[in-house]
Amino acid sequence: MPRKLRVPTYSLHRATGQARVRLDGRTFYLGQYQSSESHRRYRELVDAWIARQRSGAKVEISVGQLAILYLQHAEAYYVKGGRQTSQVHSIRSALRVVVKLFRNELVSNFGPLKLQKVRDEVLKLGVARVTVNRYIALLVSAFRWGVSQEYVPAPVLTALESVQGLRAGRCTARETKPVSVVPVDVVLKTLPHMPRNVGQMVELQMATGMRPCEVVAIRPCDLNTSGVVWEYRVDPGSNKMHHHGRTRIVCIGPRGQELLKRALPSRTTAFVFPSQPDGMTSYGTAAYRRAITRACEIAFGMPVELRDINKTLRGMKDVPPEEKEKLKKKMRREAKEWRAENCWAPNRLRHTFGTLARREAGIEAARVTLGHSSAVTSEIYAERDLEAAKEIVKRIG
Secondary structure: OOOOOOOOOOEEEOOOOEEEEEEOOEEEEEEEOOOHHHHHHHHHHHHHHHHHHHHOOOOOOEHHHHHHHHHHHHHHHOEEOOEEOHHHHHHHHHHHHHHHHHOOOEHHHOOHHHHHHHHHHHHHOOOEHHHHHHHHHHHHHHHHHHHHOOOOOHHHHHHHOOOOOOOOOOOOOEOOOOOOOOOHHHHHHHHHHOOHHHHHHHHHHHHHOOOHHHHOOOOHHHEEOOOOOEEEEOOOOOOOOHHHOOOOEEEEOHHHHHHHHHHOOOOOOOOOOEOOOOOOOEOOHHHHHHHHHHHHHHHOOOOHHHHOHHHHHHOOOOOOHHHHHHHHHHHHHHHHHHHHHHOOOOOHHHHHHHHHHHHHHOHHHHHHHHOOOOOOOOHHHHHHHHHHHHHHHHHHO
16 A cells, blocks of 8 residues: 655744745745745645656656746846845846746746747836846846756746847837936035935945945955055955956045044944944945935935825825825826936945946056956956055055
């Protein structure tokens, strides 16, 4: 008599509040415990597992099951500094579209035409062309991972890779505006309306060309202050290219040094620009950007009713709910348009610095000071870049 198949249970992981199931020695986290989404994920994974157990052979999985497995992998893999990166959010958004259309389709039947249908669905969301191409590339990456785990036949991946990205001027998707510099006079008008820490970070970015994630994470222990030009060795958790084996060193000249001297804490492991009084909690890049946006709203006169739409609507007690909903959508659209026209983001400060570096010493100077590179360079080239960067920041930083 064959042994009765025991189905793995749906259980609670108390530390995180997530549902989980253990299959073939691997733990799969399913999302918020007792949520409908977690139960759906559980059923899909267990159904595939039961089919494999009963057949005694590897059973094909559906697109929906592949999405769950790949998202589980992505949530564990795309982590930096103890936090999931924005890549996870992008992957989740891309998978949501393909699951909506082809949840029950076997992965072996998912070909280029179906991928193009997904692309058409993404286009309906009104996102930019580069975002459409990014979503499709992420979906192809999911199938590539599936091939490596023997969930997907290799020919399926080869076929999907034949789908080309949308080209500028040859599709209906909108184009994004290139990131532009922030005029110095605009920054100066905004500075008085920022919290002290945020204003110091803005000035330091302008003097060094740091990325927002680098300036919020700087600590005294990351600085080498022995030379004429200081060196900031970016922590791997904030280094965008650390997973490519590249070390990022930011050179800090006289102006940047003066800014830091006024802000350096006594504890070497404390953040120079903390979000909390204890000094051990840094600003997040999102909070940093929001603080700059709020300063722009004040500095450039955003209408009060658009700055806090919910508060404005709460004051309209005689307006019917359905009219309020229409008004809310209209006001949100107007607020978005106003911010797009009048607010600037911290990543644009790098472009301001890069433009100045290029004007002073050429395109190569801009490349080495901003830390740009097309490939992993040898130690000889890295050393040359560091010396060139030091010379530039002596003059402009």
